[in-house]
Amino acid sequence: MTTKNSLDAPWIRVLPLGGLGEIGKNMMILETVDDIVVIDAGVLFPEWNMPGIDVVIPDMDYLEENADRVRALLITHGHEDHIGAVPHFLKRVNVPVYAPAMAEALIHEKLRQAKMRDESEVQIIHAGEQHDIGGLKVEWFSVCHSVPDSMGIAIDTPAGVVIHTGDFKIDNAPVIGQPTDLGVLADICQDGALLVMADSTYAEEEGYSPSDREVVENLPDLIGAAKNRIIVSSFASQIARIQIVADACIRHGRKLCILGRSMINNTKIGRDLGHLNIPGDLIITAAEAASLPDDKVLILTTGSQGEPQSGLVRMSRNDHRDITIQDDDTIIMSASTIPGNEVPVNDSINDLVRLGARVITNHQTRTHVPGHARKEELRMLLNATRPKYFVPIHGEYRMLKAHIDLAITTGVKEENAFLLIDGDVLELDANSGEVVDKIQAGHIFVHGLGMWDESGNVVVERRSLQHNGVVTVAFSRDTVDGSLVGRPKIVSAGFVHVADADGLLREAEDALMPVLDQHLKKAIEWGDLETIVRNTVGSFLGRRTKRRPLIITSAIDV
């Protein structure tokens, strides 16, 4: 790696890692000559072209190579895309983790499941605390976001103050927790920040985001107006939403039945941490709910994103253990649809309507506000911090570009705003900034117990399989002279209709047989033979079906 100017002034480097469609989303590395700190270690959920993958985590080879300088993992908040890869991270680099209380409770559970609780050190931090980590002074500050205890991080480096906002919005009256603390930020940045890295998710949206207070007004009205049973679905981490629903239950004389492991678990954490104020006798079990009149019950569960194993989606498929959807159930989806989830969400709504329910979404009445700052809020942040350098994070390319354009309108110089791609190494000092290097910044795909990087063929092969199916070619050859023994056998799956397959594949065997026979008589390399089989069978089937299945060849020595 080259260094732009290491002899002149103190420098820092920042390296975003881990996004797929998004950039700088799951992990950010901040580096000085002596120290590395890592901000967040999240997972991504697979995209449509990664069939059969559970989660995707950032490639952490760079951290392992530089493990002697890695001082800590700093967590901003408790969402999966910021904490989901903490166990994987600690397996590679076992350093102290600093996390706000809600995130710590969720990480605790992850480490327990991974049987890593004993060897890991997670320290709870609070807003306003300063910690000396290596040669860096780190201070967390409150931000408002859709999970309690969300924080931004200010890092005092030899080159100047660096601000990482985490995910944030500016809500002047959040239902739980503090507004984003612009006063403290302005104070920390009284001489102007060296660098601000800020959430770009809503950087394309004009104006200010609506306050959670709108949900406080609408949701209880909807709950009050419903005549029979009510089912509310939301994100389990949306603790404030749980409070709003609980308050509405008290006001309208309903008991609250919470279903789903993550919803139950997060309610418990929320109550333990003092975020939730719910009388114990308000909450009932599914069995108790079944014995009450429908208009005395509200069920709170997950499934606002069409997740197949969630409470609401199981109900929509009529295979939930406790709840059967009935005529005149009112279902309130207190969430917006995350881009990419539109199809399963829509399918589940159709299924619920088919079962007789009335479904109210955020499209008809505001039942949800998002947790990300829009343009005017982003401008407020930039005005409070007055950075020399700016790096948009946590967004798709188009959002990062919009955020750069916006930062320039607040006075950041165009040459000081950097649209980084994952793996870009940006080096900054008081005078100038430059992308000095690019590290490997791939993704690790996790499926079951398997993990592999993009160099494996697994995902590519699955894409081919899903579109055209598979054809397998097996044949036997003589162990002594390698000649063909018996007929080759061709079988398929996901390729042609069973009724059509038999004749077609027998003909393909006939076409292959003389070719195999001829080449097996020569001493041919396995790779070359495979290619010949693939070409022969592939072009025969291609001609007949206009399709190109994946072809797998096996030879048996007999």
Next chain:
Amino acid sequence: MTTKNSLDAPWIRVLPLGGLGEIGKNMMILETVDDIVVIDAGVLFPEWNMPGIDVVIPDMDYLEENADRVRALLITHGHEDHIGAVPHFLKRVNVPVYAPAMAEALIHEKLRQAKMRDESEVQIIHAGEQHDIGGLKVEWFSVCHSVPDSMGIAIDTPAGVVIHTGDFKIDNAPVIGQPTDLGVLADICQDGALLVMADSTYAEEEGYSPSDREVVENLPDLIGAAKNRIIVSSFASQIARIQIVADACIRHGRKLCILGRSMINNTKIGRDLGHLNIPGDLIITAAEAASLPDDKVLILTTGSQGEPQSGLVRMSRNDHRDITIQDDDTIIMSASTIPGNEVPVNDSINDLVRLGARVITNHQTRTHVPGHARKEELRMLLNATRPKYFVPIHGEYRMLKAHIDLAITTGVKEENAFLLIDGDVLELDANSGEVVDKIQAGHIFVHGLGMWDESGNVVVERRSLQHNGVVTVAFSRDTVDGSLVGRPKIVSAGFVHVADADGLLREAEDALMPVLDQHLKKAIEWGDLETIVRNTVGSFLGRRTKRRPLIITSAIDV
């Protein structure tokens, strides 16, 4: 099939066919004791869980079985979901086709490609014409929709007047063609319609839909404001949009370069039919465009839905033959995203921004209005036709349900509003209506030259393949006594990383070998043996990887 009341009063039956998520979308059968007419014959585009399928068409067995009574195919308008299956239809039931001029031109091209032009009879119809078809009087009436020459159909049957709206909205000043003719409709239905079947796509949306005139105002402003090259993407069938863009080119001194086969073809049809009024010298080729200054050129192409082979998506991937996206290109997406296409559309926008373009979508400025009626327009239609019976068509279940609720608010009796599922046979007479039967109403999947119905395993197998990959097991057995010869051979694709596969699969072979050996000694049925192989290898690999690939077994007799 039972008939509710065939001895009493004249009856009709309606049978919707062909939708996937939607119902009554692609084909509607109207039947009397003597005659059958079919309204529309469209294709569907495959859903996410139908990997590798080109298009889906309705199962037409019922029509073939009743071919002696099928009198005609009546077309409402020229969209693919209404005309895409006309060649497949005519192969099954060769009857006359009646179609409005624009639809006829598009069908003509389809029949030419299918080499069916000579044996097919397509008659152009105009609004206000009455045709005697069997014992039915059929009259087409103008409706406003997003393709010119859109029509609804009024059918005078022995039981009363039946109205099929086709796809429609009420635009009082469409850019091309006539407003929806509510006057003629009221006239036709002066005694009240027996049955109205109406477009439900926007039945959940309050109010009135905006007029195309808003696009007439915004699009030229955006075109006037852009400094460099402009690329507009739209639907090829949106002929009015082509006119708006051409007019804006004249006003702002740009030449119009039209790219993409369907956009060029539809422009030609639009001009031939007199819908488009474009001076010949406005239109230039890609080569001519390249020789002009950027601010004198506007490129019109397809790709607003993220279709991989469309003009704009090729440009976003930097592999368009004629156009390379450059810094400061302005791209105007004059379309809204059809639900389900969000991910590819978003990917293409990110790619375009990455290449330096500025992308304006319908989200920021209205660059598109949809072609479907909202609640108040649907109420106007029901007020004009005053039907006894009502059947919502062309919508997902939730939309049909919303449309039923709306129809009841205009005076349709609840017991006379029928939410039909594809295949339901609704029988009506002047006194009452009832679903009397259910016919097979499946889907035919088309991929390359292959076609199969849902009973084939192809789609199911592909789903399994895409999630877990495939493992093939091959072994040789003695032709005489059936005993195992040599080692079995196990190979995989899309299952585990190549680096991990070898050892794992050799161990699976070791585990399988004694099991095979034991069972091959007995005279075992092939199906039973396959099950044993699948269970043995499946549970071995499941234990080791927590994944369940599809397992294919082949035996070679040597």
